[in-house]
Amino acid sequence: MNGTTTPTDVDTRAQASSWEDLVTTALLGTDRRPGAYAGSGREAPLALLDEAAVAAVRRRAGLRPARAARRPDPAPEDPRPALPPAAARRLTTLLADRSGGGSGRRGSSPDLMELLPQWLAAANAHGYAPPPQTLPALLDAARGRTDLRPAALAFAGPRALWLARLNTDWRFALRAAPGGGATLPDPEDTEAVGRLWQEGLFAERVALLGALRAGTPALARELLASTWPTERAEDRLMFLDSLRAGLSAADEPFLEQALGDRSRNVRATAAELLSALPASALAARMAVRAAACVALDRTGNSPAIAVEAPLECDSGMERDGVVPTPPAGRGERSWWLGQLVEAAPLGTWPGRLGGRTAAEIVALPVTDGWQGELHAAWCRAAVRQRDAEWSRALLGSPSAPEAGGPGAVSLAERAKLLATLEPAERAAWVAGFIATHGLSEAFQLLGVCAVPWAAPLGRAVVDALDIARDAGSYPWSFSGVMGLAERCLDPAEATRLEALLAIPDEREDAAPGAGGYWAEAFQRLVTTLRLRAEMVQELAPVGAHHPSRA
Numbered sequence: 001m002n003g004t005t006t007p008t009d010v011d012t013r014a015q016a017s018s019w020e021d022l023v024t025t026a027l028l029g030t031d032r033r034p035g036a037y038a039g040s041g042r043e044a045p046l047a048l049l050d051e052a053a054v055a056a057v058r059r060r061a062g063l064r065p066a067r068a069a070r071r072p073d074p075a076p077e078d079p080r081p082a083l084p085p086a087a088a089r090r091l092t093t094l095l096a097d098r099s100g101g102g103s104g105r106r107g108s109s110p111d112l113m114e115l116l117p118q119w120l121a122a123a124n125a126h127g128y129a130p131p132p133q134t135l136p137a138l139l140d141a142a143r144g145r146t147d148l149r150p151a152a153l154a155f156a157g158p159r160a161l162w163l164a165r166l167n168t169d170w171r172f173a174l175r176a177a178p179g180g181g182a183t184l185p186d187p188e189d190t191e192a193v194g195r196l197w198q199e200g201l202f203a204e205r206v207a208l209l210g211a212l213r214a215g216t217p218a219l220a221r222e223l224l225a226s227t228w229p230t231e232r233a234e235d236r237l238m239f240l241d242s243l244r245a246g247l248s249a250a251d252e253p254f255l256e257q258a259l260g261d262r263s264r265n266v267r268a269t270a271a272e273l274l275s276a277l278p279a280s281a282l283a284a285r286m287a288v289r290a291a292a293c294v295a296l297d298r299t300g301n302s303p304a305i306a307v308e309a310p311l312e313c314d315s316g317m318e319r320d321g322v323v324p325t326p327p328a329g330r331g332e333r334s335w336w337l338g339q340l341v342e343a344a345p346l347g348t349w350p351g352r353l354g355g356r357t358a359a360e361i362v363a364l365p366v367t368d369g370w371q372g373e374l375h376a377a378w379c380r381a382a383v384r385q386r387d388a389e390w391s392r393a394l395l396g397s398p399s400a401p402e403a404g405g406p407g408a409v410s411l412a413e414r415a416k417l418l419a420t421l422e423p424a425e426r427a428a429w430v431a432g433f434i435a436t437h438g439l440s441e442a443f444q445l446l447g448v449c450a451v452p453w454a455a456p457l458g459r460a461v462v463d464a465l466d467i468a469r470d471a472g473s474y475p476w477s478f479s480g481v482m483g484l485a486e487r488c489l490d491p492a493e494a495t496r497l498e499a500l501l502a503i504p505d506e507r508e509d510a511a512p513g514a515g516g517y518w519a520e521a522f523q524r525l526v527t528t529l530r531l532r533a534e535m536v537q538e539l540a541p542v543g544a545h546h547p548s549r550a
Helices: 007-028 036-040 044-061 085-096 112-126 132-144 146-156 158-164 168-176 190-199 202-215 217-230 233-244 249-258 264-275 281-293 315-319 332-343 348-352 358-363 371-384 388-395 411-418 423-437 455-470 475-488 491-500 514-539
Strands: 294-297 304-307
Touching (some): 007 044, 085 112, 112 475, 132 168, 158 168, 190 217, 217 233, 233 249, 233 264, 264 332, 281 294, 281 332, 281 348, 304 371, 411 423, 423 455, 455 475, 455 491
Antiparallel strands (some): 294 304
């Protein structure tokens, strides 16, 4: 029918024109634009509505059927066991509270949304599948809170990815899933693995590399080496970062090669990874350089550490990851020294400094004002090398008057050092710190402690809150710690906290209304702990008995 106008086409155009005229008249008003319906005997506005109703029916009846879209594939099965009924009801309640306030609110009601991460962790530990009807709310919650996404998507399972493909609001789930939600080939299928690596999208290649790294690290490294020269610099950096998982001496030749990369960021990452391998050639080179700068000085009445910072940053140091230009306000020599000491194996120093232990080395005085720089570099080295002995030495005693160890120059660094210790030792150190220094500086340190808090740490936090209340302190300044306690205290502490629910007699110098606030805060804490105990019991398999810990 090339070039031919059919009656149907004419009717369609006429209908469109008629509808547009009606819309225009409705917008301008029947007084300003009377239509052909004016002689119908009815009032103009009513006649316009009648005409619009007839035109709407005509338009719908005149639409040609569109080609049916392909039906979506059925949702995949989720083989995991279903949630116990009580736990399913609890999940619905937690998801319905997404608009709840934060931990700084007044009142004694628990903040349910803040308990959702713990609930998800416990449900994932049991291996449960979510009720299908909760998936939309679960995806909405994860969309609004990035911290929820890993646990929420793990719990939501394969059906969440199926839903995400049908709703653009949930596409973040596909981006967060390995390979964008794509199915990765079996590592033993070398042909499929090679094809995906050569032809796949970037996200799929990153996911493939990560999966292979977990099971067959040598194959992952071989794949990466096969295309390394042709990869973009930003892609090389991302791929190189995947070697952190399962890093071993077998990766050293490849990382040594990456030290000569065109990209400064790639070179720096390769150097960082090599310095985490104490037996690597780079670590040995850094040890030689650092040892040349730090020595034992026996000329005084007692031994001390003498420091002679590097005079220049040569090409060899740059190749091994030393950044030559310091940040604004930082001296060049101290900047270079810090990088050398940070990258040198901590095992270098006992032999270099008279066979002393880490604690004995840290206790030595450092000449010419270099102690802060030297100890800060050792802090970074202890964190990078996950060395508990050096972390322990640098932290010092938690009851030290200076409220920190000799090498920890900030709360953030102390928190990083604590993270290298075993959970029980970490909790004991923070409990001792709180017992001596109170809660004002403890928030960051509490954040690295395992949940639920060990009994000594829990008791220290509760005692410190009680002391703050009795001292008439401003209660809202402790809202952050109180929020942490709601999520991290062992629910067994609820019984001991009941004694703190009464409103105390306010001191003359106390903040106005502080007693009532403290009573509400402790009531909320007790209610939340009991709720957490109920959550654990609800998630327990039928017939099983679990202690009330969440």
